[in-house]
Amino acid sequence: MSLIRAATGVFASGAITFAGLGVVTVGAAGSTSLPERPPTCVSxxxxxxxxxxxxxxARIIVATAEQRSGRAGAYVAIMVALAESDLRILSNPNDPAGASIPSQGVGHDHDSLGLFQQRPGWGSAARRMDATESTNLFVDALLQVNGWQSMTPWYAAQTVQRSAFTGRPTGANGGSSVVGGNYLRQASRAAAILNFVEVDTSALDCGGAPADTLALGGAASHGMPSGFVLPATTSPQARTAVAFALAQLGKPYLWGGNGPSSFDCSGLTQQAWRRAGVVIGRVVGQQLRDGAAITSTTLSPGDLIMIPGATGTLAAPGHVGMYIGHGLVVNAPRTGDVVSVVTYKSFVSKGLSGLRHIA
Incomplete structure (x- = not known):
């Protein structure tokens, strides 16, 4: 069974609140060259x-946004696309550059194009009318908003989109006094779509584990001791998560990598637990709040181990690994290295930020 949070708990902190409502001006992404993007695995x-x-x-938006900004970011992105285009890639007669690009309808809002109704300052017509790239453009802007995770989703959406729904009633917003009120109207629908898509995605094979991964003489290597066997007390979900993680041994580290060919540390742990039907956050800071806090004396396979890493601190960890039992951790370490198994002692040698039991 997939453990998916309710709509009111989309943001990792639980109930959605109006905390930290500072508005940050977001510069539109207008680069003409496409940056390198991590691959997505779309249901x-x-x-x-x-x-x-x-x-x-919707499935493309969820896969693209969730791997870069977590579940909260995917929720905001779906909400915006519903409000702006009803999840359709729209052309616009006011921007002839998009006339030759296949579309799913016609819009007339200024010179806006695509799912998120992005104007030319966001990028080329081809980028704005591509589902994956337009989502990346939106996420680029969302991630520039300081403290967006603490905002209500509709306020975060408004901060990025800067629609007529500013909180000041006007004729353009139908007299609405709610910041992002047009996005708020889509909250329930967006949550239902996100929940539905995540259930499908949790069963998606994005680099699945070979059947013999945990068998003697199986496919595992790269630091895995010969004859490794999971403890008999390992839960079925944890067994699936660990098997998935070990199936990725030898695959290269890639910042932002979410599989199937490469992973970063939190991408590996998220995808491993997703394979077991459990949805956790995409980045280390989110995973630090997932599941339940434990101590080193109660570690069990599948538990997450947070450490400062190269870019974090004890209070704000930047790296995560998965405990697999017998004093071992599976780890996607750094650029230039590959997914491998290391000892727990060596993994936490420079400090331990947190331990989380997921299921």
Whole structure:
């Protein structure tokens, strides 16, 4: 069973509040060259209440946004795309550059294009009318907003989009006094779509574990001791998560990597638990709040181990590994290295920030 949080708990801190409402001006991403993006693993299939094209757009948005900004970011992105385009890639007669690009409808808002109704300052028409790249453009802007995770999703959306729903009633916003009120209207629908897509994604094979990964003489290597066997008390979900993680041994580290060919540390742990049907945050700071806090005396396979790493501190860890039992940790270490197994003692040698039991 997939452990998916309710709509009111989309943000990792639990109930959604209006904490930290400082508005930060976000510069639009107008670069003409496409930056290198981590690969996504996108599910397919129908979504209740959506057309086939809307459903696939929703799945692309969730896969793209969630791997870079976690579940909270995916929720904001779906909410915005619903409000701006009803999850359709829209052309616009006011921007002829998009006329030759396949679309799913026509919009007339200034010279805005695509799922997020992005104007030319965001990038080329081709980028704004591509589901994956337009989502990346939106996430680029969202991640520039200081403290966006502490805002209500609709306030964060408004901070990025700067729509007419500023909180000051006008004719343009129908007299609304709610900041991001147009996005708030889509909150329930966005949560339902996100929940549905995540259930499908949790069962998606994005670099799955070979059947013999945990068997004697199986596929595992790269620091894995010969004859390794999981403790008999390991839960079925943890067994699946560990098996997935060990199936990735030898794959290269890539910052932002979410599989199937490469991973960063938190991408590996997130995807491993997703394979077991459990949704956790995408980045280390989010995973530090997932599950339940434990001590080193109660460590069990599948538990997450947070350490400062090269870029973090004890209070704000920057690295995570997964405990697999017998004093061992599976770890996606750094650029130029590969997923491997190391000892728990060596992994925490420079400090321990937290231990989390997921399931």
């Amino acid at each position: 397919t299939g129908a979504v209740k209440g959506l057309s086939a094209s809307q459903a696939q757009n």
